[in-house]
Amino acid sequence: MSVLLEARNIQYSVSGHTSSVFGSRRKTVLQDVSLHVAEQETLGIVGSSGSGKSTLSRILTGLAQPENGEILFQGKDLRDAAGQVRKDIRPKIQMIFQDPQGALDPRQTVRQIVKEPLHQMALSNEEKERRVLEVLADVALPQDGAERYPRMFSGGQRQRIAIARALVTRPSVIIADEAVSALDVSTQAVVLNLLLDLQERHGLSYIFVSHDLAVIRHISHRVAVLDEGRIVETGPTLSVLDHPQQSTTRDLIAASL
Ligand SMILES: Nc1ncnc2c1ncn2[C@@H]1O[C@H](COP(=O)(O)OP(=O)(O)O)[C@@H](O)[C@H]1O
Ligand SMILES: [Mg+2]
Numbered sequence: 001m002s003v004l005l006e007a008r009n010i011q012y013s014v015s016g017h018t019s020s021v022f023g024s025r026r027k028t029v030l031q032d033v034s035l036h037v038a039e040q041e042t043l044g045i046v047g048s049s050g051s052g053k054s055t056l057s058r059i060l061t062g063l064a065q066p067e068n069g070e071i072l073f074q075g076k077d078l079r080d081a082a083g084q085v086r087k088d089i090r091p092k093i094q095m096i097f098q099d100p101q102g103a104l105d106p107r108q109t110v111r112q113i114v115k116e117p118l119h120q121m122a123l124s125n126e127e128k129e130r131r132v133l134e135v136l137a138d139v140a141l142p143q144d145g146a147e148r149y150p151r152m153f154s155g156g157q158r159q160r161i162a163i164a165r166a167l168v169t170r171p172s173v174i175i176a177d178e179a180v181s182a183l184d185v186s187t188q189a190v191v192l193n194l195l196l197d198l199q200e201r202h203g204l205s206y207i208f209v210s211h212d213l214a215v216i217r218h219i220s221h222r223v224a225v226l227d228e229g230r231i232v233e234t235g236p237t238l239s240v241l242d243h244p245q246q247s248t249t250r251d252l253i254a255a256s257l
Helices: 053-061 110-120 125-138 143-147 155-167 185-202 213-219 237-242 247-256
Strands: 003-020 023-038 042-046 068-073 093-096 173-177 205-209 222-227 230-236
Touching: 003 053, 003 205, 023 042, 023 053, 023 068, 023 205, 023 230, 042 053, 042 213, 053 093, 053 173, 053 205, 093 155, 110 125, 110 143, 110 155, 125 143, 125 155, 155 185, 185 205, 185 213, 205 213, 213 237, 213 247, 222 237, 222 247, 230 237, 230 247, 237 247
Parallel strands: 042 205, 042 222, 093 173, 173 205
Antiparallel strands: 003 023, 003 068, 222 230
C-alpha cells in the first residue's frame, strides 16, 4: 500500500500561561512526531486528554502550522514555499470534529453548510448543487433536508451533515477528531458503520482520533499512541491493544475497561 499522508518530525509549542520575571516559557505540545496513513487505511490515534491529539489533527489538515517538520500529501509538501497550504491539496484533506452542534452554523441551511467547502473550488454552481445532493444521499440524509437547519436534526444526523460537508470536496483522507465521542453508543455504531461503508465506496483513508479504545478497535487498521506530545507506540491495532509494550498504552487500556 502506498503512503497517502505523512507527518515528519513535527514539533509544536505554545507560549505558557504564566510569564514570570524569567520571561514567558514555551510549552512543548508535540515533539518529533512522525506518522503516516496509507491509501484506504485507517490510522487510529489514541492518548489521554491533553496528549496533543487535537493539535496534531489541526496540523495534519493545515489548520495549524508546526514550528518544525513537514506534512506530505502523496509525497508533496502540504505547504508551498511561502508557507501557504497548496490549493490543489487543500480539498483532498478534510476534517470532522467532535461537536456537530458547534461545528455547524445554526443560521445556515444544510445546503449552505455542505456547499461551503466548494467556494474555493473552480466548479460551476450547477456542479456544486449536484455535489451537495450527491453527498446528502451518500450519508443517507433525506434530500428535502437540504433546506432545513441543523437544530431540526438529531445528534447522529448532525454528524452525518458534518460528514457530508467533509465529503463534498471528494477528499482522499478524512481526519476525524473524536467524531463519535458526543454520540450515544447505538448512534456511535451507526455512524462508525457509515464511515466504514464510505471508506469502501470511495477508497478513503482515515486518521481517527479517539480516547475510546473500543471505537479504535472497531475502525482502525493501525494505531499510534500519543503521550505528552510524543508517539510512544505504534503498530497493527490488535497487536498494540492486545499486547501493549508501553506503560502508557497499558494505562489507557486499564482506564477504558
Ligand atoms: N492554543 C493553545 N494555547 C495554550 N495551550 C494549548 C493550545 N493548544 C493546545 N494547548 C495545550 O496543548 C496540549 C495538547 O492539547 P490538545 O492537542 O487539545 O490535546 P488532546 O486533544 O489530546 O486533548 C494541552 O496541554 C493544551 O493545554
Ligand atoms: Mg482533543
